[in-house]
Amino acid sequence: MEKFIPDEGRIKSTLNNYRRIKADVEETAVKAGRDPKDVRLMCVTKTVEAQYINPVLDDGANLIGENRVQEFLGKKDDLHLDKVEKHLIGHLQTNKVKQIVGEVDMIESVDSIKLAKEISKESVKKGVCTNVLVEVNVGKEESKSGIYIEQLEDLLFQISELPSICVKGLMTIPPICDNDAQVRKFFAIIHQSFIDIKAKTIDNVSMDILSMGMSADYEQAIMEGSNIVRVGSAIFGARKYC
Ligand SMILES: *Cc1c(COP(=O)(O)O)cnc(C)c1O
Helix, strand or coil: CCCCCCCHHHHHHHHHHHHHHHHHHHHHHHHCCCCHHHCEEEEECCCCCHHHHHHHHHCCCCEEEECCHHHHHHHHHHCCCCCCEEEECCCCCHHHHHHHCCCCCEEEEECCHHHHHHHHHHHHHHCCCEEEEEEECCCCCCCCCCECHHHHHHHHHHHHCCCCEEEEEEEECCCCCCCHHHHHHHHHHHHHHHHHHHCCCECCEEEEEEECCCCCCHHHHHHCCCCEEEECHHHHCCCCCC
8 A cells, every 4th residue: 555645734734723723712712701721622633634633632632523433433543542532523323323332432413312322222232321412403404414402402301311321512513604793693592502401400411511613613602602612624724525
């Protein structure tokens, strides 16, 4: 096999991007009147080769997000993951659950009871407990996965009955918006829902993590209470899908 030679210039710019965004996340948290330690930066590493990811991990990044089960399993052995938390953030099909349970620290994209049941079943079999977030489709877009906010509480109560699966919070991807105010409104809706659910006591359901904000809108998300921002292209550059 031909050896993949990484581009030194790209490694350098990736590291610069990571450091700049890390600093910006902290500054934005302070601006929002929050403790910068409460907002984590996730590096979204989908489609990126290990040779560009490892320098960022070696520089202190401690949370990565991958979209596809196959891609993650294929490259995880090449990644410097000793001190790194791994989250699955892409849509998960029930037939892939078997392969991913036990391989990641969190599945952020649970959006149906069918998927939750499969995760529960597989977790019991493997003797692990799987932490998940419920993905909310805040803009009710047909093109996106995620549950509608009206059905959220119902789903949480159903999941709370299942063994070996714990809900830790919510994840969302808002619609593409024309301006900051518009996108902030979507984030605010989910934040309010997060607060409302937190106030209730549901077995195996805690509202600790609010995962929202990506390259284009992470600042707005931090202003509206996000504690994990998922940043891909602003760190690694535009993605090339093949
Ligand atoms: C790809 C992806 C991201 C990162 O998107 P960027 O715009 O590149 O920052 C965040 N969250 C999810 C669920 C994604 O699929």
